[in-house]
Amino acid sequence: MTAPFDVNDDSVVVIIGTGAGGGTLANELAQKGISVVALEAGGRHLPQDYLNDEWPSFSQLAWTDMRTTSGDWRVAKDFANLPAWIVKAVGGSTVHWAGASLRLQDHEFRAKTHYGEVDGANLLDWPVTLAELEPYYDKAEDKMGVTRTNGIEGLPGNNNFKVLKAGADKMGYKDCHSGRMAINSVERDGRPACRQLGFCFQGCKMGAKWSTAYTEIPKGELTGNLEVRENAHVLMVNHDDTGKVTGVVYQDADGNQIEQKARVVCVAGNSIESPRILLNSASSMFADGLANSSGQVGKNYMRHMTGSVYGVFEKPVNMYRGTTMAGIITDESRHDPSRGFVGGYEMETLSLGVPFMAAFLNPGGWGREFTAAMDMYENMAGMWLVGEDMPQESNGVTLSDAKDQFGMPVANVHFDDHPNDIAMRNHAYKQGMALYDSVGATQTYPTPPYPSTHNMGTLRMSTDASDGVVNGFGQSHDIANLFVSDGSQFTTGGAENPTLTIVSLAIRQADYIAQQMTEKSI
């Protein structure tokens, strides 16, 4: 029933990318009867194709096209061409994601108001409030089947969670549970319950975890209003001399460059590719790239303050058995400057298999200290620390001198930690290590951030057109029929994993686009 649209059909909405933002938006628009062409750089992989094997799965799904890095973050040294862990496939990073689905807190939408001036930080309040977004959070949680919402029970806690919970109790933390997870604890929406495979990061072979690849996309296709073109790598967005966007140029699997005409273009390639596309679309009319009158395209890149702590115990934990991230402590996510930093962080269970542990525990490390840790793999518990990082104008995506396989300049990702990020990470390490110590850890390992899984802020929302790239609906300030539909819109990052908010914004944006189309404003 997939709708085939003509490349010259200029009545369609073109969406670039089919991940959390693009995939959701595509289905929402299709459900409303709007014609959509979604262009996806990667191929289509479904649960039967996923591999319970870390490296082969990474090769199958991850974005490994060239990128470069700079800045003082350790990723630039250890993984110079892999700044971020992002999926290139239909479904985007929702194929690899862990499913943790949290709402941002009220004060996090108004970071500038609550945190005040922070030196070196480019803080701003969102043009959207929690109250405005709440009805859409409700819809997103229902759509994604988030546990502990809509009467859906929590997932059973695995071994890794049991250790976290025991430590939380010892530490006096009050809010610790097996998470709000977009993973079925019971059969729902035609998808089975989780069987605790432990390969959530490799694509859920059960289909128990929500991913646009096998929920939103096929639902949209069933309406007959959505065409997904896979292996269609977008190079740039075209515009006319009135300054409206008119279509998108992509290269297909056979190497043909094709222009798909469009009435509306929505960019949802994740926070590194989305600004890159707009920068690569520079023209004589828009010399600095599309939608860039503010100069903020590609700026204010955020990746969340992250780090991990692994604790070693006298007895086996087997943390890798079962759901990768179904466990959370939210007590530290409050804004409490008495800890020496603004904003807060979450503590979430995390496990890696042996292949990834070897690559990420201490990149570059070797010798007995390293292997002593690996030798205790079986007795390890793990947690991920994820908190709000400061938007800084100097952090971001620019065009590199290096070119990709299509001859287009690749993204350089620059990142320096803000002192607030460092203070928060040190606090989080201390608490995480104390937690494992409180349940008898014989060793703890404060582990550095991995290549970024949460990428945000490079095309941010702002009330004032001079401060950001898009308005509260993700519509660009400069070009009315150009939208941003992914995590790039985030004005600030909050402490919470971003995807539930990306999905909620996409549902809300679909309503707005439909209304604007009806009113003929776009």
Next chain:
Amino acid sequence: MSTNNNNEFPVEFPKGKSPSSPLMAMSRRQLLKRGAAVGSSFLVGGGFVAASTASWAVEVKGLEPQTMAALVQIARDIYPHDRFGDELYAAAVKGHDEKAAEDPAFKQLLEAGVAALNSLAQVRGHPDYLQTGWESDRVDILKTMEASEFFQTIRGGLVVGLYNQPAVWTLLGYEGSSHEHGGYITRGFDDINWV
């Protein structure tokens, strides 16, 4: 901007395989006829490196067999796991020999790297790297070369070459793929009772 090749994400991720060849069928006596003992762990001869016990043997195609034997020891010294047999380290560095057979510059990098380690060992009064008795002495020698392309190539390759072997997973207590076993829902995902 850095585009260095320190990147630990190789393009391909071959599963390490335990070395196997007709050599494996030979007895220690037969192997010794074709070569000589090097250090205490290895038998080395024309085109092969084997365990001194003949429990494993690898064919060597690109490198000098002596160099291959040294690489196996270097691999262990970089990631020392006393529960791992040498065959796991041999499997982890086998790819380098294959590459060296096709790429003279790469062969030169490895031969020169091992030669440099041997001279560093001799300066310290040992016959060569392999016959430097204590791990700590060998590690001191390796540390002086830590920044070199040679060392980083060997170490970087081991991250995947050593730790992506199912035999290693088993030794470390990682059970690997679980889908075909129905996940862990009835196989101990919440079985610990010590917390």
